[in-house]
Amino acid sequence: MALIDLANPTRFLGFAERAMPWLVAATVFAFAIGLEQALFVAPDDYQQGATVKIMFLHVPSAWLGMFGWGLMSIAALGTLVWRHPLADVAAKAAAPIGAAFTFLCLFTGSMWGRPMWGTYWVWDARLTSELVLLIMYLGVIALWRSVEDPGRAGRAAAVLTLVGAVDLPIIKFSVDWWNTLHQPASVFRLGGSTIDKSILVPLFAMAIAFTLLFVTLHVAAMRNEILRRRVRGMRMLQARAQEG
Amino acid sequence: MNLGPHAVFIVASYAAAFVVVAGLIAWVYFDFRAQRRALGDLEAHGVTRRSSDIKEPA
Secondary structure (H helix, E strand, C coil), X not given: CCHHHHHCHHHHHHHHHHHHHHHHHHHHHHHHHXXXXXXXXXXXXXXXXXXXXXXXXXXXXXHXXXXXXXXXXXXXXXXXXXXXXXXXXXXXXXXXXXXXXXXXXXXXXXXXXXXXXXXXXXXXXXXXXXXXXXXXXXHHHHHHHHCCCHHHHHHHHHHHHHHHCCHHHHHHHHHHHCCCCCCCCCCCCCCCCCCCHHHHHHHHHHHHHHHHHHHHHHHHHXXXXXXXXXXXXXXXXXXXXXXX | CCCHHHHHHHHHXXXXXXXXXXXXXXXXXXXXXXXXXXXXXHHHCCCCCCCCCCCCCC
């Protein structure tokens, strides 16, 4: 099946039904490996001690919080430019998942910061721009809930999403542009990662597991949103029939 | 597994991750059941989609 065929909501439902058991199995398998690596294989860091285990949650959550908004931005283009039938379904389904991972990133960062920095929170550029991302997620979710017509809500949310996308490079480069308490990039950087392989492997294992979880939840949430729109359409038909 | 002097922060982080992930899974699962039930109720009342000639997945 070509990817473009999935543009049809009915075909997407068929795809979701077939893919879901495989996605769930892959996610469970990936978490079994990731958690084993993170909790039992990874050594304590020579400076952080066992608190390095928080990084195996914090870093994937941070990546997925940004990935979610990136996905919504591409979907927003699909809504505004190509009027793709599944674009705002994809964007709406991604928002709560991205918000949850952004919250988890901030919470675990705070739990790591207290013993390592001596504070739960500091208003530096990286932390503040990440908090802005969470607030934008909540704003987009509120916008979708406040406009009854999904088409109008999708277009308004798409504009807000594209404006908010400016926060993504700010989050990424904040540690280079400003003097922050948050450490600079240490995984993806010119000259290679500064992290030892014994920590990097569990980190990637957990990142793969969390990414599979995101994809699985997103496909499931898109399926739910398509069904919700069908219910809405059928209720409108029912109401019209009763009026007529 | 020795979590050292900062065990409470590590346990709190993993507990929060568990709660957030469980919450997301519960949201998706119960929402799916609610939409399927609503569709079933409408179909039981004889309401069909305009595009009901399209073959639906089982």
